[in-house]
Amino acid sequence: MTDSRRDLPSVGSLLETAGVKLLLEQHPRRVVVDAVRDSVEAARAAGGGDKTQQQWLDTISSAIRDASRPSLRRLINATGVILHTNLGRAPLPEAAIHAIQQVAEGFSNLEYDIATGQRGSRYSHCVGLLTQLTGAEDALVVNNCAAAMVLTLNALAQKKEVLVSRGELVEIGGSFRIPDIMARSGAKLVEVGTTNRTHDDDYRRAITPKTAAIVKVHRSNFAIEGFTADVSVEGLVFIAAEHGLPVVHDLGSGLMLSLDAYGLTGEPTASTAIASGATLVLMSGDKLLGGPQAGIILGKEAVVAKLRKNPLTRALRVDKLTLSALEATLRIYLDPTRALRDIPVLSMLTESVEQIESRARAVTAGLASHGIIAEVVPSQSSVGGGAFPTAEIASRAVAISGDVTAFEERLRLGEPAVIGRISEQRLLLDLRSVQPREDAALTTAVLRARA
Numbered sequence: 001m002t003d004s005r006r007d008l009p010s011v012g013s014l015l016e017t018a019g020v021k022l023l024l025e026q027h028p029r030r031v032v033v034d035a036v037r038d039s040v041e042a043a044r045a046a047g048g049g050d051k052t053q054q055q056w057l058d059t060i061s062s063a064i065r066d067a068s069r070p071s072l073r074r075l076i077n078a079t080g081v082i083l084h085t086n087l088g089r090a091p092l093p094e095a096a097i098h099a100i101q102q103v104a105e106g107f108s109n110l111e112y113d114i115a116t117g118q119r120g121s122r123y124s125h126c127v128g129l130l131t132q133l134t135g136a137e138d139a140l141v142v143n144n145c146a147a148a149m150v151l152t153l154n155a156l157a158q159k160k161e162v163l164v165s166r167g168e169l170v171e172i173g174g175s176f177r178i179p180d181i182m183a184r185s186g187a188k189l190v191e192v193g194t195t196n197r198t199h200d201d202d203y204r205r206a207i208t209p210k211t212a213a214i215v216k217v218h219r220s221n222f223a224i225e226g227f228t229a230d231v232s233v234e235g236l237v238f239i240a241a242e243h244g245l246p247v248v249h250d251l252g253s254g255l256m257l258s259l260d261a262y263g264l265t266g267e268p269t270a271s272t273a274i275a276s277g278a279t280l281v282l283m284s285g286d287k288l289l290g291g292p293q294a295g296i297i298l299g300k301e302a303v304v305a306k307l308r309k310n311p312l313t314r315a316l317r318v319d320k321l322t323l324s325a326l327e328a329t330l331r332i333y334l335d336p337t338r339a340l341r342d343i344p345v346l347s348m349l350t351e352s353v354e355q356i357e358s359r360a361r362a363v364t365a366g367l368a369s370h371g372i373i374a375e376v377v378p379s380q381s382s383v384g385g386g387a388f389p390t391a392e393i394a395s396r397a398v399a400i401s402g403d404v405t406a407f408e409e410r411l412r413l414g415e416p417a418v419i420g421r422i423s424e425q426r427l428l429l430d431l432r433s434v435q436p437r438e439d440a441a442l443t444t445a446v447l448r449a450r451a
């Protein structure tokens, strides 16, 4: 038997072929050399180098394509979960994308006061809009809501005690556990009450001279039902006032407008949270607010000033691209009608089922004209990302039957990747989490993934 491995071309000889020489003109040399080496290695491992010149070229080109694809890339979210932490949470409004581009392209007044020609502060941006929109006295923007919590507790309660209800010691998205984050801040967590019930007196009894704050954590990704009791923020503010303590409300999601009219109830808005009297309210920028990843701290001027001076603020500081996107997103909220239309998270949440149905019909018609049979089926979307944990929003999905496991994989590995879900032997593509302008790309991706 001949050893076909001996027939393998050398890396050097492949680099000399006309086709690979052309690739060398288009791609960095190291990328091409690595692709050639990997292709030869793969052939050796597979036990043979019996390939035509063209086959080698195809293998090498495809290796270059894989190596040149960005690791972080756009995809189509057809899961029906709108705020999906694994899928990057909120898509940005166009105005925010434009703002990022403007600031990224040139220099900016990030820490420069144009009016006086003196040094300015990055923490001055967004403050006006945040206070105007929420009624808070002052605001500070940091890297994310977890950072906001660490900073807050470090500034207010280092080496002191912080009271939290046992029913609020939550984990968010696997890597964020409130008790762990609190411990890192240097504050000592004192658990009060039980998992299902916490009363005024539980807090009162736990207050000692070492107590520095009372924290309320919004149960953003689960609900406790049945025999339950907890103390409202107003109640906590009353108790805290008896001892001159601050109340910190970790709101999580950052809803800026009531969505009651759309059947999404029970999630407090930032302004109602501020109106409840908490000293500080903490929230994310990339959940229901619909902007970039950021941690927003709203509250009393003297306390926010203290946070701003804390050295940790420097370590948790927000970057200019985030600030530009956040400012542009906040500005949209000055006109609530525009916000519901132009902020993708809000337009997805509030789009009518009839509208989604008609988009789904258009997608299935597009597929049918190329021989793919799909049907429109009722689906339930969810908000995700730590908000409205029990809400199910009526939606429509494009359902495809057949060998769904293989089809799901081809769709996921395609360009752009499409992420759907399999249910009852069907692949479901829920259109509520797909932006209408992505419908055509979705249709094309499904056609390409066809066996």
Ligand SMILES: *Cc1c(COP(=O)(O)O)cnc(C)c1O
Residues within 6 Å of the ligand: 144, 145, 146, 147, 172, 176, 217, 218, 219, 220, 221, 250, 251, 252, 253, 283, 284, 285, 294, 295, 385, 386
């Ligand atoms: C999501 C969430 C956080 C964490 O926010 P990040 O911006 O992801 O750091 C903290 N607290 C609550 C209640 C949340 O829902």
